[in-house]
Amino acid sequence: MSFAPWFWYVAVALIAWGVAGLLQKLSTNQVSAESALIWLTVGFLLFQPWLYPGRALANYSGKSLARGLLGGFLNAFGSWALLAAMKKGGKAAIVVPLTALYPLVVVLAAPILLHESITRLQGAGVLCALGAVVLFST
Secondary structure, X not given: OOOOHHHHHHHHHHHHHHHHHHHHHHHHOOOOHXXXXXXXXXXXXXXXXXXXXXXXXXXXXXXXXXXHHHHHHHHHHHHHHHHHHHHOOOOXXXXXXXXXXXXXXXXXXXXXXXXXXXXXXXXXXXXXXXXXXXXXXX
């Protein structure tokens, strides 16, 4: 069986985010959500030089940089909210799957903002994902 080249990146993301979610829950058992977010950011910054060597920000348009900064801000804000939910007693088995519905925002916005079409099968997948997370978290 052969997989598309992008599949392996998806597999890495799945494993990395799964382990990160577990570590986030473990960290919020001992520190505040704000402290956990700081350490999450430090870990990200330590990884950056390996991932992004020798590229100049001047090579990108202001629009691209603004979108990247806004995306980074929203990522940090969402991460803080996830950590805060777990710190306030939310169980990882419930909080993480509920926040993992964030791709549905992209799927639902894609036809409007990205001019991409969604098939009926993909729409059924969205409904199944919503139902699965509700069942999984109750």
